[in-house]
Amino acid sequence: MVAAKLLSDCSNPITAIKPSSLLNSLFNHRHPAPNGAAFCHSRNFQQHPRSLSTIRASGLNRRDFIADTAAASVALSLAPIIGLDSSLSIAKADALSEWERVLLPIDPGVVLLDIAFVPDDPSHGFLLGTRQTLLETKDGGNTWISRSISSAEDEDFNYRFNAISFKGKEGWIVGKPAILLHTSDSGDSWERIPLSAELPGDMVYIKATGEKSAEMVTDEGAIYITANRGYNWRAAVQETVSATLNRTVSSGISGASYYTGTFNTVNRSPEGNYVAVSSRGNFYLTWEPGQPYWQPHNRAVARRIQNMGWRADGGLWLLVRGGGLYLSKGTGITEEFEEIPVQSRGFGILDVGYRSQEEAWAAGGSGVLLKTTNSGKSWSRDKAADNIAANLYSVKFINDKQGFVLGNDGVLLKYLG
Numbered sequence: 001m002v003a004a005k006l007l008s009d010c011s012n013p014i015t016a017i018k019p020s021s022l023l024n025s026l027f028n029h030r031h032p033a034p035n036g037a038a039f040c041h042s043r044n045f046q047q048h049p050r051s052l053s054t055i056r057a058s059g060l061n062r063r064d065f066i067a068d069t070a071a072a073s074v075a076l077s078l079a080p081i082i083g084l085d086s087s088l089s090i091a092k093a094d095a096l097s098e099w100e101r102v103l104l105p106i107d108p109g110v111v112l113l114d115i116a117f118v119p120d121d122p123s124h125g126f127l128l129g130t131r132q133t134l135l136e137t138k139d140g141g142n143t144w145i146s147r148s149i150s151s152a153e154d155e156d157f158n159y160r161f162n163a164i165s166f167k168g169k170e171g172w173i174v175g176k177p178a179i180l181l182h183t184s185d186s187g188d189s190w191e192r193i194p195l196s197a198e199l200p201g202d203m204v205y206i207k208a209t210g211e212k213s214a215e216m217v218t219d220e221g222a223i224y225i226t227a228n229r230g231y232n233w234r235a236a237v238q239e240t241v242s243a244t245l246n247r248t249v250s251s252g253i254s255g256a257s258y259y260t261g262t263f264n265t266v267n268r269s270p271e272g273n274y275v276a277v278s279s280r281g282n283f284y285l286t287w288e289p290g291q292p293y294w295q296p297h298n299r300a301v302a303r304r305i306q307n308m309g310w311r312a313d314g315g316l317w318l319l320v321r322g323g324g325l326y327l328s329k330g331t332g333i334t335e336e337f338e339e340i341p342v343q344s345r346g347f348g349i350l351d352v353g354y355r356s357q358e359e360a361w362a363a364g365g366s367g368v369l370l371k372t373t374n375s376g377k378s379w380s381r382d383k384a385a386d387n388i389a390a391n392l393y394s395v396k397f398i399n400d401k402q403g404f405v406l407g408n409d410g411v412l413l414k415y416l417g
Helices: 021-025 052-057 062-082 086-095 241-247
Strands: 003-005 017-019 099-101 112-118 121-129 134-137 160-167 170-176 179-183 203-210 213-218 223-226 263-268 274-278 283-287 295-298 305-310 316-320 324-328 337-340 349-354 360-364 369-372 392-397 403-407 411-415
Touching: 112 392, 112 403, 121 160, 121 170, 160 213, 170 203, 170 213, 203 263, 213 263, 263 305, 274 305, 283 305, 305 349, 316 349, 324 349, 360 403, 392 411
Parallel strands: 112 160, 160 203, 349 392, 360 392
Antiparallel strands: 003 017, 099 411, 112 121, 121 134, 160 170, 170 179, 203 213, 213 223, 263 274, 274 283, 283 295, 305 316, 316 324, 324 337, 349 360, 360 369, 392 403, 403 411
């Protein structure tokens, strides 16, 4: 039986279940887009060189400053005697970090949620997040400017932009409350695509798959596909996750009976397979193209799941609360995992991103950055973000030369290569 939930306004919970026919006809009509005000402009931030007056204000007087300078001079003069090449040592220390922070023109407290670049122009990209944040770069991510979208004007909503994706010059953005944006000119202009009020759940993921084509996923497990620029959508699954789990109470999935929650995370493989973690982290679900329903799986570890995703070789990685990292045995969908020791300093690991089949990076709480160069068999810590008071929760590699790490309070790290 096909089922879909009614989408109410953001002040009321979603409670009703509708017949299956809705899932296949939710988007088969268009409505005029509302008019309204443009996005708010955020203020710019600047860094100023530290002057002598600043040094004095910080409590370092002239005598201390001269003493420290003299001590440094003595150390440098002794370097040849003790066999220390100071220039090489400084260069070696700098080489330890492969990331640098990029300052953004956004207000404190903004949570960055996704980043994407135009495939035909790797220097042109977009960064989005909470509080209607949409930033654009045309120099590969070194500098960013705020963008406004007229089609999101005159509304009482403060949109949270959840995901962005490009294929060729076509791009898509989804957000909450329900909003869908499309561009056919590499983001120079964005058009708002009307959505049905019966959409089950909030849109949390979108993937541009071809000309005028995309896949969209909601946090209740609905997957929709369009091939005509969003004018019509068809359902790729026959029911929401809640309906699947309530129908299969006897499936033996721990904690899944009468499940009424949502996805915590969802990730798609290049082949179009999905893996999603339940909001409570007590089991996970997978879906492959052609399957009518999501397939629930028991977690193979004692601790609750934090996040899951796909390795570059087609296998799965799994993160648990408390800092544990697991890799699946073999490739494809499986329930067999093995734990990999990591130096997380006791902080949770929140995401993994692959630069190549051998090299990957993991990010987590309190600026934790970990690197592997042997497909995950061992990991070493990069201290690039040790002094950044932020949780790092998303690792995105655009290609083998472009990578970014997203963190709370507007933290953005750029891969130096």
